[in-house]
Amino acid sequence: MNEIVWPTIDSKHLIVDSKQMLIVEKEMFSDGMPQEALMEKAGIQISRWLLKKKPLLKNGITVFIGPGHNGGDGAVIARELFLKGFYVQVWCPFPIKKTLTNDHLNYLTSIGVTKLVEPPDANGKDLWIDAVFGNNQTRKVDDRLIKLFNQKFHNKYSKVISIDIPTGLCPDKGQPFLDKAVKADYTLAIGLNKIGLTQDSALPFIGELHHIDVGVPISKLSKVDKKIFKVTYKDLKNIDLPSLPKNSNKYKRGRTLLIAGSEKYPGAAYLALKGAISSGAGYVSAVLPEVVAESIWQVAPEIVLKDIMQSNQNGNASLFGALKNIDLSAFDSVAVGPGIGIDNDDWQKSKDYLLDYGGLLILDADALNRISESKLGANFFLERKFKTWITPHSKEFRRLFPNINSSTNLGLALDAAKEFNIGILFKGANSIVADSKKVWQLFGTDSQTARAGLGDLLSGFIAGSSAIDLTFCRNITAEYFAKYVLLHSFAASKCKKGSNASAIGDELSKLMRNKKMRQIS
Ligand SMILES: NC(=O)C1=CN([C@@H]2O[C@H](COP(=O)(O)OP(=O)(O)OC[C@H]3O[C@@H](n4cnc5c(N)ncnc54)[C@H](O)[C@@H]3O)[C@@H](O)[C@H]2O)[C@@H](O)CC1
Ligand SMILES: [K+]
Numbered sequence: 001m002n003e004i005v006w007p008t009i010d011s012k013h014l015i016v017d018s019k020q021m022l023i024v025e026k027e028m029f030s031d032g033m034p035q036e037a038l039m040e041k042a043g044i045q046i047s048r049w050l051l052k053k054k055p056l057l058k059n060g061i062t063v064f065i066g067p068g069h070n071g072g073d074g075a076v077i078a079r080e081l082f083l084k085g086f087y088v089q090v091w092c093p094f095p096i097k098k099t100l101t102n103d104h105l106n107y108l109t110s111i112g113v114t115k116l117v118e119p120p121d122a123n124g125k126d127l128w129i130d131a132v133f134g135n136n137q138t139r140k141v142d143d144r145l146i147k148l149f150n151q152k153f154h155n156k157y158s159k160v161i162s163i164d165i166p167t168g169l170c171p172d173k174g175q176p177f178l179d180k181a182v183k184a185d186y187t188l189a190i191g192l193n194k195i196g197l198t199q200d201s202a203l204p205f206i207g208e209l210h211h212i213d214v215g216v217p218i219s220k221l222s223k224v225d226k227k228i229f230k231v232t233y234k235d236l237k238n239i240d241l242p243s244l245p246k247n248s249n250k251y252k253r254g255r256t257l258l259i260a261g262s263e264k265y266p267g268a269a270y271l272a273l274k275g276a277i278s279s280g281a282g283y284v285s286a287v288l289p290e291v292v293a294e295s296i297w298q299v300a301p302e303i304v305l306k307d308i309m310q311s312n313q314n315g316n317a318s319l320f321g322a323l324k325n326i327d328l329s330a331f332d333s334v335a336v337g338p339g340i341g342i343d344n345d346d347w348q349k350s351k352d353y354l355l356d357y358g359g360l361l362i363l364d365a366d367a368l369n370r371i372s373e374s375k376l377g378a379n380f381f382l383e384r385k386f387k388t389w390i391t392p393h394s395k396e397f398r399r400l401f402p403n404i405n406s407s408t409n410l411g412l413a414l415d416a417a418k419e420f421n422i423g424i425l426f427k428g429a430n431s432i433v434a435d436s437k438k439v440w441q442l443f444g445t446d447s448q449t450a451r452a453g454l455g456d457l458l459s460g461f462i463a464g465s466s467a468i469d470l471t472f473c474r475n476i477t478a479e480y481f482a483k484y485v486l487l488h489s490f491a492a493s494k495c496k497k498g499s500n501a502s503a504i505g506d507e508l509s510k511l512m513r514n515k516k517m518r519q520i521s
Contacts, residue, residue, distance in 0.1 A: 006479055007235045011216045015193045015228040015441055018135050018171040024192065024220050036100060038214060039069060042190045043076020045212045046163065049188065050077070051084065056159055059125040060087035062116075064149075065105060066132035066167070067097035073163050073190065074131020075104035082113050089114040093132060093145050122151040125158050130182050134164035134171075135194060140178040141168040149182040159185040165194060166205045173407040174199030181205050188212050192221075193230050198441045199408050200429040209443070228410065228439040231482060233490050239483050241516055242472050253282025254467030257306065257331045258460055259322070260338040264315035266292045268339025268365070268456040273300050274505035275460025275488075276335075280512055281467045285331075287322045309340075316341025316366075323353040332470040333360040335463035337367030338456040347374055355384050360466050360476070364391045364459040372399040381420040389423040389466075389481055391459060397426060414439050423478040425462075425485055427455065433485055435478035442482075445489040453501030458488045461508060487511065 007013045016024070029035055050057060063078040065071040075090070082088040090113060096102045109115050120126070130149060133141065146168050153160050161184060165171045168181030174196035187206040189197055191214045197206055256276055261269025269292045276284045277300060285304035288296060293308050307322035317340040328334055334357060347370040354361060361384070363371070368390060371380050378400050381388055392400060397412060404419070406412045413426040413434040426432040429446035432439060465484045469476050491508035 006238055006483065007229055007231055008238075009218065009221050009227070011192050011213055011221065012211050013229045013231070013235075014221050014224060015195050015198055015230050016224060017195045020224055021135050021192055021194060024216060024224070027220055028216070039072050039100060040076060041214045042212060043073050044080060045214060046073065046077050046188055046190075047080035047084075049210065049212065050081065050161075056127050056161075057081065057086050059127070059158065060089070061127045061129060062120045062124075063088065063090045063129040064132050064167075065090050065092045065096070065101070066134075067092075067094045067101065068133070068136065069098060069101060070131050070134030070164055071096065072098065072101040072104055073134070074129055075101060075108055077129060077131070077163070078113055079104070079108055079111070082108070082111065087126075089116055089120070091116040091120055093119070093142070119148055122148055123155060127158060128152050128160045130160060130162040130167050130184060132167040132182075134190075137165065137167070137171065137177075140176075141181075143180065146180040146182060150180070153183040153185070160207075161185065162187045162206070164188065164190045165197065169196060169202060169205050171196045174202035175407075176205075183207070186210060190214060191216055195228065195408065195410060198230055198430065198443050199410065200446070201408075203429060203446060226414070226439075227437070228441060230441050230443050231486055232442070232444045233486070233493070236486060236490055239487070239515075241512070241519060242468060243516065243519060248282075250282035252471055254279075254464065254469075254471055255283040255285075255331045255333075256281050256463040256467035257285050257287070257326075257328070257334045258338075258463055259287045259309075259319060259334070259336040260340065260456070260459070261289050261292045262309070262315055262317035262339055262341040263289050263291055263311040264341050265339030267453065270296070270299065271453045271456035271501050271505065272335065272338040272460035272463075273303055274502060275457040275462075275508070276464035277302060277460075278505055278509035278512060279461050279464030279468065280516070281464035283467075284464060287319075287326070289317055312343050312346070314341070316343045316346075318343060318346045319350040320346050323350050328353065328357040328359070331359055332467040333362060333463050335362040335364065335459050337362075337364035338459050340366045340370075342366055342369055342373065344370065344373055347371075351376070351380065355380070358386050360387045360389065360470060362389045362391070362459060362463050362466070365396070365455065368392050368396045368400055372396075378416075378420060381422050387423070387476075389425070389462065389478075391425040391427065391455065391462070393427040393455075410434075410439055410441060417478075423481050425481065431485055431489070433478055433482035435481075438478065440479070440482035442486060442489065445486070445493070447493070451492065451501060451504070454488075454492060454504065457501045457505050457508070458485065461488050
């Protein structure tokens, strides 16, 4: 059941930490792959990548060569570009430590490549290649070197390319070892993507991230124990949406219930409903505050209104009155939270209905805040014996799980998913979806996140989409969760800057319709 079907286990998608990368390399070497050959392969693949970007090379290239094998890669790149007729010079800011790197460097000077004795000028127009430290750097780097690089980064006439990892950036945490790291226009990750590169905290340093394939065998990748997948919009093409038979009864096309909105935040309910409708679910029903209930038929006549929620004196929704009258077992999924506001007494009375609900429970926003403030806290998730997905952003996450510590959002999501046996969407610049075994790291989606109301739309979309998938497979995994989040983000990316969540909801409907049409034809 837990087999990976999306995306695929290959070197483009798998994310590893620095130790896992070392293990994979060591295994390749002990199987007989010569270390020299792998370095040659990495350097040549990068040179090919560079040769396709001739404008970057036209003013010459300066390669910064470090003491280890990151420097060795740099030396191979320098040689290849020099042999192609480009002006190439190298600078070694530290004494060379590894033989292979030293050999490459000696050969470079013998063929006529200039080895600088002083640091290069950051105001020049040449391309700088940072091959100082890579996957095995573990500590802070000389400040002067980083300053020089960052002076170059701000020089708008030229670019900086980091090989494997920007120097000074922790390959695992995605943060500078101290306060500074090289800022690159491009980072070329060799072999596999390192976990630090895909963290939100690495965004100011990595520039455009590209993967350089050096042919790591699939048999090695399958053995990597903690599977983390990098997913981008390119992976949308491998998402198959279930095609619902046209003549099937609407109750068999996904039944979802949304509990959303309050007198204080009516708009959240409207957006969540819009998200659910855009999924194409057959039966979308809702528990709404009176202000929304009165008008919803005009904008979304297909919604079945289950009940009306009262509000407390502060305008926050009271769930209890409605929950005690509804048979939740009639729904494949139930989403609770967008815009409901906080009411601790009400949550205390209502929570048992949600604990006992046997379908997929999706908790967002104020439902999560109500849990954080309740006596039970996150143990709510342990008491619930059925599938639960939650969608916190960083602050909500920390309130919910104050005892979970990890240096990356990815680690936080994975640890909480494991400890509490839930599916988690950790919202960030590039969001993360995790269950107890696997993680999907969205990447390249960072400009689509911070828009008001998008989260409400997403909750509804997840509720509707999961209800449909649940009619096909009762035990859907977090892989589906990750797909919904990627689809939603893609719809947002298709809308012009500044467009509101409602317009993004329309785009999402269009996207889902088109995708289904294309699958049918
Ligand atoms: N292992 C291999 O054979 C391959 C390695 N490749 C390249 O090799 C890199 C890893 O090479 P290395 O293991 O040599 O490690 P690095 O090149 O990342 O350098 C780390 C070494 O530099 C020293 N060092 C670390 N931080 C320092 C600091 N702040 N100041 C001064 N010295 C410091 C340490 O002694 C450490 O051994 C990868 O990033 C990749 O670019 C690729 O060529 C593919 C093949
Ligand atoms: K580097």
